[in-house]
Amino acid sequence: MASFHTIAVHAGERLPRPDFTPVATPIYHSVAYLYDELADLDAIFAGTRPGPVYTRYGNPTLTALETAVAALEGGEAALCYASGMAAIHGALLAAGARAGTTVVAARDVYGATYALLDRLLATQGVQTRFVDGTDLAAVAAIVAETRPVALICETISNPLLRLADVPRWAEIAHAVGAALIVDNTFATPYLFRPLEHGADYVVHSATKYLAGHGDVLGGVVVTDAARRTTLNEINKLVGGNLGPQEAWLTLRGLKTLPLRVQRQCDNAAQIATWLADHPRVSHVNYPGLPTHPQHALAGRLLAHAAFGAVISFDLRDARRETVFRFMEALRLVLPATTLGDVYSLVLYPAGSSHRALDADMRRRIGIGDGLVRLSVGIEDPADIVADLDQALQKAAG
Numbered sequence: 001m002a003s004f005h006t007i008a009v010h011a012g013e014r015l016p017r018p019d020f021t022p023v024a025t026p027i028y029h030s031v032a033y034l035y036d037e038l039a040d041l042d043a044i045f046a047g048t049r050p051g052p053v054y055t056r057y058g059n060p061t062l063t064a065l066e067t068a069v070a071a072l073e074g075g076e077a078a079l080c081y082a083s084g085m086a087a088i089h090g091a092l093l094a095a096g097a098r099a100g101t102t103v104v105a106a107r108d109v110y111g112a113t114y115a116l117l118d119r120l121l122a123t124q125g126v127q128t129r130f131v132d133g134t135d136l137a138a139v140a141a142i143v144a145e146t147r148p149v150a151l152i153c154e155t156i157s158n159p160l161l162r163l164a165d166v167p168r169w170a171e172i173a174h175a176v177g178a179a180l181i182v183d184n185t186f187a188t189p190y191l192f193r194p195l196e197h198g199a200d201y202v203v204h205s206a207t208k209y210l211a212g213h214g215d216v217l218g219g220v221v222v223t224d225a226a227r228r229t230t231l232n233e234i235n236k237l238v239g240g241n242l243g244p245q246e247a248w249l250t251l252r253g254l255k256t257l258p259l260r261v262q263r264q265c266d267n268a269a270q271i272a273t274w275l276a277d278h279p280r281v282s283h284v285n286y287p288g289l290p291t292h293p294q295h296a297l298a299g300r301l302l303a304h305a306a307f308g309a310v311i312s313f314d315l316r317d318a319r320r321e322t323v324f325r326f327m328e329a330l331r332l333v334l335p336a337t338t339l340g341d342v343y344s345l346v347l348y349p350a351g352s353s354h355r356a357l358d359a360d361m362r363r364r365i366g367i368g369d370g371l372v373r374l375s376v377g378i379e380d381p382a383d384i385v386a387d388l389d390q391a392l393q394k395a396a397g
């Protein structure tokens with residue numbers, strides 16, 4: 001009989017392999033995996049048979065999530081990451097960003113993506129040229145001039161909700177043999193599937209709509225099988241892996257993705273229309289409104305007659321203090337630094353995502369001191385409207 005110490009370590013572990021299949025994926029909190037014969041392990045290391053060996057290389061719970069996201073995006077394969085930023089970094093490296101190469105990026109990419117390119121990758125010899133992503137002639141000209149290895153844009157950008165004409169971006173990229181990376185976080189595959197429109201890599205901050213409940217930080221890249229191997233080879237060295245617990249929460253979140261996003265988009269359309277008529281609001285940015293400069297493109301690209309669930313709007317004649325009064329007066333809508341949750345959330349771009357830019361630059365790109373970003377949740381839209389209305393009255397008073 002083994003001693004108490006030995007029993008404490010081994011009891012209950014490695015029970016016979018079950019002959020049933022769990023309905024929901026278990027959380028595999030195991031770092032390593034045993035096989036009946038060492039030859040199996042050897043074959044996995046040799047790459048001639050699949051299977052987990054060590055969780056930095058792969059984990060069954062992550063495989064389940066990767067299979068699900070790849071299916072939703074219409075891609076062959078996916079790789080999960082510890083965050084959206086780790087996913088973007090992985091995609092850029094896999095696409096060939098290294099010393100002496102150039103990347104072309106839409107100017108209004110997510111702040112940390114901009115900084116990753118402009119500050120970190122710049123120190124490693126990767127040059128990035130930023131361009132107005134809505135000006136396709138400018139994109140084509142800069143691509144022809146610099147012959148980049150990769151282009152990166154967002155389907156719907158933050159906080160002005162500009163669209164990338166992904167099929168045209170893909171043509172421009174492929175004309176010089178560059179890869180197109182599309183950050184599809186704001187659109188989700190429910191509204192748009194970039195791989196079907198020529199993109200080579202789709203990246204997500206799974207933190208937002210994919211997980212959807214504000215309790216997971218994660219990222220994912222969807223691509224073809226060959227590129228997935230490259231992503232995995234890089235990540236085996238970099239180690240930006242998603243944890244199995246987070247993978248499981250994200251997989252659970254995915255089940256309601258279409259229900260949540262449809263509801264959020266319906267709510268957002270109603271709220272955007274209401275805001276556009278509000279006397280204390282001077283302008284609303286929302287691709288579903290006819291006043292949006294790319295309303296027609298949004299209608300062509302996005303499915304389900306839905307236009308996303310993020311809105312931004314300018315409080316009339318407002319300065320920072322007015323916006324703060326408005327945000328502090330909200331009772332239901334939360335002033336939190338994220339988006340895509342089931343909760344409705346507001347954020348002040350001039351003080352957060354675009355804080356690093358000086359006020360002149362911000363105004364020039366359309367991010368005024370009165371701009372508020374609203375990520376619409378799944379609550380009753382009448383309650384969201386009532387909350388916004390009372391806060392708009394208080395902010396003015």
Ligand SMILES: *Cc1c(COP(=O)(O)O)cnc(C)c1O
Pocket residue numbers: 083084085086110112113154158183185186204205206207208217218219
């Ligand atoms: C949040 C976000 C990211 C970064 O994702 P993290 O999960 O926070 O690392 C990248 N792109 C977009 C569009 C985002 O909204």
